[in-house]
Amino acid sequence: MLNFDFYNPTQILFGQGQIASLAKQVPAGARVLLVYGGGSIKHNGVFDEVMAALAGHTVAEFSGIEPNPSYETLMRAIAQVRQEKIDFLLAVGGGSVIDGTKFIAAGALLDEDPWTILEKHGANIVAALPFGAVLTLPATGSEMNSASVVTRRATHEKFAFMSRKVYPQFAILDPSKTYSLPVRQVGNGVVDAFAHVMEQYMTYPVNAKVQDRFAEGLLLTLIEEGPKALSDPDDYDVRANIMWTATLALNGLIGAGVPQDWATHMIGHELTALYNLDHAQTLAVVMPSMLRVRKEGKRAKLLQFAERVWNLKGGDEDTRIEAAITRMEEFFEQMGVKTRLGDYGLKAADIDAVLVVLEKHRMLKMGENRDVTLAVSRKVLEMSL
C-alpha cells in the first residue's frame, strides 16, 4: 500500500425527504445564491422543495450553468456574488452545477483573474465561500470531493482543479429525485462512475486489499443496478445504490494508497472540448482502447478485474483480459453509451487535432507509469475509431 492523506469532511444526507433538512443545514441569516442549470429542477419538483426548505432565508438565483460549465458563464455568477454580497452558495443539480459552484466559491474570493485557478490547478486558492449541494444526477462524485472541471469556451480548453477549500459542507442525495432523469443522463452517469473507479483501480497491484475490494464492489454494483435503472426507472433501491456508488466512486476513498491512472479522462476532456461529446461518451470510447493498448503494464490488475468483476476464470490470460474488456464495452453499450468514435461522427482525420491540444496542454507522460506518450494516445484514438 502507498502512503496517503485522506480527508473528506462533506456531510452526506441521504434518502427520500432529505431536501427538507436544508432548513437547518444552510446557516441562518446567510445570503444564499441558488446555482442551477437549465431548469429541469423546475419540472421535477426539486426547485419547489428547495425553496420551501429555505423559506426564511434570503435567496437569490443564478441559472444557466451548462453541461461542462464554462468560465464565461461562471464569471457572470461571480459578478453577481460580489455585487449582492452573497455568503453561501447552494448548488442544485448534477456534476456540472456543483463543479461550477466550486469555481464560483473560490473565484469570488480571489484577487487575480479566476481563470488562474484552472491554470494553477487550484494551488492559488486560499479561501472559498461555503456551499452545499442538492444532487439530482448521480455521476461525477463532485458532491463529495474537492475537484472541479471548467471549460473555457473561447479557447476550447477544459481543465481541472482541486483544493481542500472546495469540499461541499454538505450534500443532499435523494434517489427519488433521479426517477425523471433522461435515459441518456442515466447511462452517462453510470459509465462515468464506472470509469472513475477504473482510473483508480486498473493500474498495477500494490497489495492494497481493501481498496481493491471496495473498487470491485462499486463496479459490481454498477453492473448489477445500471441496467435496472433503465428498465425500471422508478425503483428506489436501484436508484439509491447507483447514487451512493457514484459518490463513493470519486470521494477519495478508493484512490487512497493506490496508484492512479486518469489518462482516459485527460484524452476525454480534449474530445469534449473539441467535438462536444458528452463526458461519459468520451470515456466509453477511450477506455477500452486504453486498456488494450496498455495491457502489459496493467496485466495483473486486468486479470483480477476479469476474475472478480466478470467471473472470468477459464482460458489463457490474454483471452480472459480481452473478454473482460469486451464485457466492459458491452456494458457501456447496454447503458446506451456508444463506444466508437465513429458512433459520434468522428473519423481518422479528427485525431490529429486531439494530439495537438494534448501536446499544447503538456499531456506527454500520462498514466500511473507516466508512459502514455503522445504516440500511445494516438494509438488509443486510432483503435477507438
Next chain:
Amino acid sequence: MLNFDFYNPTQILFGQGQIASLAKQVPAGARVLLVYGGGSIKHNGVFDEVMAALAGHTVAEFSGIEPNPSYETLMRAIAQVRQEKIDFLLAVGGGSVIDGTKFIAAGALLDEDPWTILEKHGANIVAALPFGAVLTLPATGSEMNSASVVTRRATHEKFAFMSRKVYPQFAILDPSKTYSLPVRQVGNGVVDAFAHVMEQYMTYPVNAKVQDRFAEGLLLTLIEEGPKALSDPDDYDVRANIMWTATLALNGLIGAGVPQDWATHMIGHELTALYNLDHAQTLAVVMPSMLRVRKEGKRAKLLQFAERVWNLKGGDEDTRIEAAITRMEEFFEQMGVKTRLGDYGLKAADIDAVLVVLEKHRMLKMGENRDVTLAVSRKVLEMSL
C-alpha cells in the same frame, strides 16, 4: 437502503514515516497534553518519534490509561487539563487511549460531573477540546469515529457515548509501528474489527449493495491477512491492510443506510466489566452463539455471508449457515482468541450475574429487531459455555 446522515471529518495520515507530520498537524502555540497508556510506546520508538516531531511545542504528559479506560483515571487527566490550561490533546496508543482522550476532551469542558456523559450517551456534550491520535494498535476504529467506551471501576459499569464533537481532527496510522505488538493484541484487534463489521452487516437485507460489498471486502481482508500478521509479523503490507481495515470497520461508512445489531457488544461489555475478559475475547465468545440463536431473523444475510465470505455454496441452507458460523469460530481460534466461556474459567453459575446487569442497564430489547430479550441473552450465554 435506509436513509442516513454520514459525516466523518477526521483526516487520516497513513503510512511509514507519517508521525513526522505531527509537526504541522498540531497547531503552533498549542499547549499539548500527550495521553498514553502503559509505556509500550517508550519501547517501540513511537514516543521518541512523537516528541521529536513536537519539538517546539509545549508538551505535558499523562500516562497510565488502562485497557478499558476508567472514569477514575480519566478524571485525573481532566484535572490536569484544567490546571495546566491544556488546549490540545494528542492520544498515542490504541482504542483505549483514544476512547479515554475523547472523554477527557469532552469532560474537561463540561460544567457537570463528566460521568453524566456516559449516563446520557454523549447527548450533553456541547464542546470538546480538539485532539489528534497516533494509532499503535489497529482494532477499535476509535481513531476515525465519534464513539468512546468508558468503564467505572467502582461500580463495574462499562458505557458508551457518541458525539460529533469528539471526532479526532487527525489520526496518524503507521503500520510499521504495529510490528512489535504482542500476539494477543494482534489477535484481539483482528477479532474486534471482524465483529465490528458483523454488527453492521449481519442483520437483514435492505438492498444496500455497496454497504454489503464493502463489509464483505473488509471481512475477506481480515480473513486473508489476519493469520499472516501472526506468522509474518514484519510484513508491512499485511499490517497496512489490517490497520486500514480496522479503521474502515467502524468509521460509520459501512453502517450508513443499513440496520445495525450490537447485541454481541452489549453482552460483551458486561462480561468485561464483571469478569475482566478482553473486549475481543467477549466478542469471540458471544458472537457465534448470537448468530446461532438468532438464525431465523438473520437467515438471508447468513446465507449471503456463507457464500460471499466463506465461498460456501453447496448443501442445504442450514448446513451452509452452520458451516459459515463454524468457519468464523475457527478463524477466531486461529487468531488465538478462544471462543467458549469455559476457556476463560467461566461456568454456568456465572451467567446470572450478567443477566442482572443487563437488566439493570435496560438491555431488554437489543438487536436490529429489538427482539434480543433477557431470555435470548441467557440462551446465547448458555450456548457459549
